[in-house]
Amino acid sequence: MPALSTASQPRLALQPVVGSAPSSQDLEARLAQASLRRVEAKEFVFAEGDPTTHIFQVETGAVALYKVLSDGRRQVVGFAYPGDLIGLGAEGEHVMNAQAIKPTRLRCLPLAALNQMARQDARLGFKLYEAVARELATTRDLLLTTGQRSATERVVAFLLAFSRRNERTAKDPCAFDLPMTRADIADFLGLTIETVSRTFTKLRVMGLIELPQSNHVQITDLEALEALAGGEEDF
Amino acid sequence: MPALSTASQPRLALQPVVGSAPSSQDLEARLAQASLRRVEAKEFVFAEGDPTTHIFQVETGAVALYKVLSDGRRQVVGFAYPGDLIGLGAEGEHVMNAQAIKPTRLRCLPLAALNQMARQDARLGFKLYEAVARELATTRDLLLTTGQRSATERVVAFLLAFSRRNERTAKDPCAFDLPMTRADIADFLGLTIETVSRTFTKLRVMGLIELPQSNHVQITDLEALEALAGGEEDF
DNA sequence: CGTCTATTTGAGATGCGTCAACCGTTGTGG
DNA sequence: CCACAACGGTTGACGCATCTCAAATAGACG
Numbered sequence: 001m002p003a004l005s006t007a008s009q010p011r012l013a014l015q016p017v018v019g020s021a022p023s024s025q026d027l028e029a030r031l032a033q034a035s036l037r038r039v040e041a042k043e044f045v046f047a048e049g050d051p052t053t054h055i056f057q058v059e060t061g062a063v064a065l066y067k068v069l070s071d072g073r074r075q076v077v078g079f080a081y082p083g084d085l086i087g088l089g090a091e092g093e094h095v096m097n098a099q100a101i102k103p104t105r106l107r108c109l110p111l112a113a114l115n116q117m118a119r120q121d122a123r124l125g126f127k128l129y130e131a132v133a134r135e136l137a138t139t140r141d142l143l144l145t146t147g148q149r150s151a152t153e154r155v156v157a158f159l160l161a162f163s164r165r166n167e168r169t170a171k172d173p174c175a176f177d178l179p180m181t182r183a184d185i186a187d188f189l190g191l192t193i194e195t196v197s198r199t200f201t202k203l204r205v206m207g208l209i210e211l212p213q214s215n216h217v218q219i220t221d222l223e224a225l226e227a228l229a230g231g232e233e234d235f
Numbered sequence: 236m237p238a239l240s241t242a243s244q245p246r247l248a249l250q251p252v253v254g255s256a257p258s259s260q261d262l263e264a265r266l267a268q269a270s271l272r273r274v275e276a277k278e279f280v281f282a283e284g285d286p287t288t289h290i291f292q293v294e295t296g297a298v299a300l301y302k303v304l305s306d307g308r309r310q311v312v313g314f315a316y317p318g319d320l321i322g323l324g325a326e327g328e329h330v331m332n333a334q335a336i337k338p339t340r341l342r343c344l345p346l347a348a349l350n351q352m353a354r355q356d357a358r359l360g361f362k363l364y365e366a367v368a369r370e371l372a373t374t375r376d377l378l379l380t381t382g383q384r385s386a387t388e389r390v391v392a393f394l395l396a397f398s399r400r401n402e403r404t405a406k407d408p409c410a411f412d413l414p415m416t417r418a419d420i421a422d423f424l425g426l427t428i429e430t431v432s433r434t435f436t437k438l439r440v441m442g443l444i445e446l447p448q449s450n451h452v453q454i455t456d457l458e459a460l461e462a463l464a465g466g467e468e469d470f
Numbered sequence: 471c472g473t474c475t476a477t478t479t480g481a482g483a484t485g486c487g488t489c490a491a492c493c494g495t496t497g498t499g500g
Numbered sequence: 501c502c503a504c505a506a507c508g509g510t511t512g513a514c515g516c517a518t519c520t521c522a523a524a525t526a527g528a529c530g
Binding site: 067069070071073074075077088089090091095096118119120121122123124125126127128129130132133134135136137139140141142143144146147148149187189190230231 | 302304305306308309310312323324325326330331353354355356357358359360361362363364365367368369370371372374375376377378379381382383384422424425465466
């Protein structure tokens, strides 16, 4: 089962685009000089109902984005990693929660500044459109995974998403840390903590991965994992 | 369980915005004079892998948007109804299928025309951004439902989404046709046909709905349905 | 009237959730 | 420096919601 949310929410944009237009440069430049905010693990970047005053770009760390039902059930809709934008697309009030899962540094750009830039530069609106469209695509991939795949397929997809993310950034695609807890993974994949844990154990016993620590994964048989996934989606 | 995909994919935009800016007018105007295409039920508007040449606005009918896994499992990520835009956000090639579920009329706008308009009007890019952001929000609500809710909650949410859609358009919120098959509903909600069918029957036996035909729903106890849903999300 | 498809219904199997206990690590305070 | 509490993770036993397989029914269409 394909990747899940590794980069679900974010991956919005702002990666330097080759031959980037002035607007993109401006947004990057503006973000680079935007105010910096540090949040500790478990601290909220924003919560449901908060007025939308800023957009944020993760500089270091990681953030979980999730919605909760009235009875407490929780769905993590994505994780934001360095370079990812969060807070886009909310009109007036936030409809979800953004909570750091490790110590995190964020660039904070006031929405007023964003709107002003959009007024001055025709391309910025289009850039934002492309950024949100990418996020939509990853959310749909996650939906496909949670709606159609088995527990094992979901967990494998989740791991492979990390592998591919490392591949893109020229790091070891077979070794990575999981910044989030089992509970975060479970709520992301639509499973329980116990099922996630059992599935990790199963993959370890099958000889496909090693878990020197509970939050460090070493892939020992990438091909077998990919065969188990049954798809190429990335979250 | 809250609504699902009633308007998931689409509901993108183009509803006349009060005090709409010139750009929005232009897009609406441009679409109104765009070429018209008729597709029969089960006919594809586009398929995965097709080059992205146009965006479409549904004028009449309904379209299912879905992704499929290599083994045939299918996830419907949304349904497009009159007024909804489809085909936005795909770069180069479509990554999903759009298939009419009833005879449908579509306005077809070449991407080249859209891009040219975006170049001339700074506000258009922003409009597209807002449209995709709305779609992202409904997809996340669907993700919350498929990831966290029970079969009954999912089906109730699905029905309530139709009710609210009718409410918005000043139609009877307690009577509506379902344009899609049980298979479409099942693949949308992450259930099987049998489970969807049994759940409809259960709601009928409980006295919450009536099913004079399999594709026509009459809600007889809206409050009880809302109590069963456990949330306000709409798809 | 006969075929084809969609839907419903039944019976049985199972994957995952629930409940519960246990383990390892971390951090804190005596 | 050690004891203990708190937390995250693992493992086990069991139950049940949903899936699977199968058959009957109901419409739609020619």
